[in-house]
Amino acid sequence: MHSRINVRTVIAVICAILFGVTLSLSLVAYNIENQLFNPAVYKNAITDQNFCERLPFALTRQISSNVATLGENNLLGLIVGSINPDKLQNLIELVLPCEVVEKALFNGIDQIFIRINDATAQPGLSLNPFKQIIAENSKAAFDEYFQSLPDCTPAELLGMGANALLGQEQNPVITCNPPEMLREVMTIPLQLVLESAVKDLPDQIKVFSAVGEIAKTIRTARAVMNWSPLLPLFFIGITTLLAVRSWRSLLIWWGYPLLISGFFTLVISLLVSPAVYTIFSMLVFPNIPVNLVPEVVKLISDILSEVTRGLAMPIQFQAAILSLIGLGMTIGEKLTRPKP
Numbered sequence: 001m002h003s004r005i006n007v008r009t010v011i012a013v014i015c016a017i018l019f020g021v022t023l024s025l026s027l028v029a030y031n032i033e034n035q036l037f038n039p040a041v042y043k044n045a046i047t048d049q050n051f052c053e054r055l056p057f058a059l060t061r062q063i064s065s066n067v068a069t070l071g072e073n074n075l076l077g078l079i080v081g082s083i084n085p086d087k088l089q090n091l092i093e094l095v096l097p098c099e100v101v102e103k104a105l106f107n108g109i110d111q112i113f114i115r116i117n118d119a120t121a122q123p124g125l126s127l128n129p130f131k132q133i134i135a136e137n138s139k140a141a142f143d144e145y146f147q148s149l150p151d152c153t154p155a156e157l158l159g160m161g162a163n164a165l166l167g168q169e170q171n172p173v174i175t176c177n178p179p180e181m182l183r184e185v186m187t188i189p190l191q192l193v194l195e196s197a198v199k200d201l202p203d204q205i206k207v208f209s210a211v212g213e214i215a216k217t218i219r220t221a222r223a224v225m226n227w228s229p230l231l232p233l234f235f236i237g238i239t240t241l242l243a244v245r246s247w248r249s250l251l252i253w254w255g256y257p258l259l260i261s262g263f264f265t266l267v268i269s270l271l272v273s274p275a276v277y278t279i280f281s282m283l284v285f286p287n288i289p290v291n292l293v294p295e296v297v298k299l300i301s302d303i304l305s306e307v308t309r310g311l312a313m314p315i316q317f318q319a320a321i322l323s324l325i326g327l328g329m330t331i332g333e334k335l336t337r338p339k340p
Contacts, residue, residue, distance in 0.1 A: 012243035016253055019235035020261035026228035027318055028268050032276070033225035035311045039113045043106050045306035051105070051299065052098035058295040059096075060089040065293045087148055094144060095137045096130065104129040116219070142187045152176035251333035259326025265319035269312045277308040 035041050046052075064085060083091070107129070156176050178186060236254070244250045284304065288297075 008242045012239050012253065015235045015239040015242070016257045019232050019239060020257040020264065022228075022235060023232035023257075023261045023322070024265040024268060026232055027265055027322075028272060028315055029225040029228045031315045031318070032272070032311060033222050035307075035314070036276070037113065037116065037222060039106075039109045041307055041310055042109050042303075045303050045310070046102065046105060049299075049302045049306050051303065052101040054299055055101060056089045056092040056096070058293070058299050059092050060085055061293045061295045063088065063092075065291070083145065087145060090148075091141045091145055094141045095134050097133070097137075100129060100133045138191050139187060142191065143183070146177045146183050146187075149175065149177040152178045157182075248333055248336050251329045251336070255326050255329025255333055257326070258322050259330055262319050262321075262323030262326055265322060266316060269315035269319055272315060273308045273312045276311055277304060280304045280308065 153176070157178065177183070236257070239253050239257075240250070243253050281304070284300065285297075288300070
């Protein structure tokens, strides 16, 4: 009889330990699944990091960097290179309104997760909304740019007219604001250059080229994460059947594992954010162009950091609740001990 009780106790202790360990791991897994595969998390990160407000500045730096490599004989390079960076940023803000940028990004995010969930969608970010809005707003952008320049002097207008009459090539670098009728004529070649550059853009950027290949693995992992809370329930059930005989024993066999599990989960939660950020970095940064300027790389990095930072918050909150419940049960057990 004594041996049987010892065996039951040993098994109960082992199950209590496994309950605490699996509870911590299942909470982490369940929360990661809920966060990583929730499109709202990424949309909130984009909003919280003021992505669309920061994008024009980053694009201005990127365009200026690209123009420097185009060469002096490139028409687009000459035109863009002649624009003051502050005015170029204003043009980008006009051509790519914030609401359009967010709408296109959010749609791309939704498409990626539809693909992961085994629906018919392309695993990438469509650039068609951007290309369409650029085409629609290009004329207004050029008009605003011209109006930001000083009015053309009579000498400058005579020079333009003489070049046109003599059939000489016009200087593509615009330094003054011509009258409206002449501005209409001068805007046409600029729009053609911009439209040509926009047509060269791909219709879609493949955010994760391997999404289709790993989608099945991801879905399997998500199923395991979703069902993982059943494992600690199994172990605490075995512990209860083998060892719990009274309310006080319940406080002992449940309280200490919950308290230890809470602290263990808190420790794990501190490692979740940097670990997931490292994984994201390994997936994203090797696939981005090497000529991106630091401002663009920083913008991408901040978005990823915001996503991973949000992963740890619910885990830490739940770890604190577990610790408080476990602490309360252990204190309750001490208070209910029979007096000698």
